[in-house]
Amino acid sequence: MAVLKRNDQAKSQTSILIVDDEKVIRDLCARALMEYRVFQAGNCADAVRVYEKERTDLVLADVMMPGGDGIQLLRQIKKLDPNAAVIIMTGFADKEIILNALKEGADDFISKPLNLLQLKTVMEKALARNQLKEELATLKQLDRLKSNFLSLISHKLRTPITAISLFLQNIQRGVYDTSDALFLQNVNLINEEAAYLNRMVNDLLTFSQMMEGSSLLHVEPCDLNIIVGNVLQGSREALRKPGVTTEFSERHLPAIYLDRAKIAFALQQVIDNAYKFSGETGRVSIHIRDGEDNLTVIVADSGAGIPQEELTRVFDKFYQIDPDNTGQVRGFGLGLFYAREFVRQHGGNLDIASEAGKGTSVTITLPVQPTVSA
The missing domain is CATH 3.40.50.2300 (Response regulator)
Structure with a gap:
């Protein structure tokens, strides 16, 4: 040998x-x-x-x-x-x-x-x-992750594709009266499914880009107020929950050196989850605290919360919390994994505290002078 x-x-x-x-x-x-x-x-x-x-x-x-x-x-x-x-x-x-x-x-x-x-x-x-x-x-683990990911993708795509396919088949068979209110209602539903497919493809591209450059940071002076504000404005989950009130007030903060895209990604996953797992009414609050050596972002919601037995798994790849046991939670179960990874690359921490039925609080701590990993 x-x-x-x-x-x-x-x-x-x-x-x-x-x-x-x-x-x-x-x-x-x-x-x-x-x-x-x-x-x-x-x-x-x-x-x-x-x-x-x-x-x-x-x-x-x-x-x-x-x-x-x-x-x-x-x-x-x-x-x-x-x-x-x-x-x-x-x-x-x-x-x-x-x-x-x-x-x-x-x-x-x-x-x-x-x-x-x-x-x-x-x-x-x-x-x-x-x-x-x-x-x-390592190769075997990567192969298992690839198999799990392909299985997840096929499952996530099947439902919207099936809905669109059945709708088109019914049109072909002449089932619908195109002037009927039910037809118009189904058109709206199919448009939503098509938009969901488009978002999934975009999310896959985003994850792919993030994974390709996952070990590299491109830091620049950033204002966390602006990053949080932009994430809130662009949050699809927040738009879907108009009955959930949002609490966020900008405050004077020192500039901090960050990879803007990666920290925005991490905040987006946390903030979107806060709305996603809230009911039709409730509250999501975002507070930024200025410490001597770090800045802390706390995102809290009054939603469904996470059972203790699931808290240890929320950062696992492809794992998704399904509080209603529907099996239809949208997303890929990758967001929190990469959110924590990107925060850690900045020398920070991402921690979650939660209790079933009592909401969730996520704390992101970032050093003012970060220890950047290569």
Whole structure:
């Protein structure tokens, strides 16, 4: 098997946990592996504590230690992370020990006394295999997301397309009297469905553009008053709920460096949701607070609220809250995921507090001097 060579920068970011009850062995290994970030532990309990805190890229463990052997440690590490890379060191050429180690998921083993060249080769192989496993897992996850997205799109398109198709078939069959009020009512409904399809296509294009440049920020001095005001004026959900009152008052604020498009997108998702999940009457309030180091936007509504069991999932891709259990909630379930992602890229936070039947409050905090992620 070809070993993938890791460059010096990758090695300096790679962490190794050396577990051996002999301090001299740990120190010698640490000196030989100075190009890596090295952690040490003298027994299984200490090793587990270090791994829980650091989640190192590779564990190098002796098989014979007081208070628990390397095989027991291997089991515990694999429980914490089934994909963890673990190499067992043994001074015994015992086939049963080796077989047990491999059976429990050890990536490899190496015999004592250690040959440093052999040690580094075995480590490189284990790290390379782990890297390939992680890349494969990422590809599988992307494939699942793609399948879920295509399934969601087909479901979302089916209802309006079916309505338009049936209407056209009925016209073709001569079912309608074109002067009849019912016909005119159905024409209005079909126009709404066609407009919804158009909005979905536009939303898909927006998401596509956002995802293509999702890691890049184009910052400029911005006034949050203006961004919030523009989002409110353009909110389709607000227009659909004329009975919901809006509370928003501009206040004097310092300019803040933001990616205008991404923060407007995040605010749009939050504000649209506030109206979407309100009844025909109610209240949506938007308040901006000026702190010493940050600005905070609080969007609160008096709507349906979110059950506690769903709060942990609202940021999952494609997840949608359906308070009336209709299965017909419009949208793609991507808005809050990207809203939080974009706020975090500015060094800020997006938090949600809610209770079923008692409305929802979303808090977006943005630093005045943001820590911008690349």
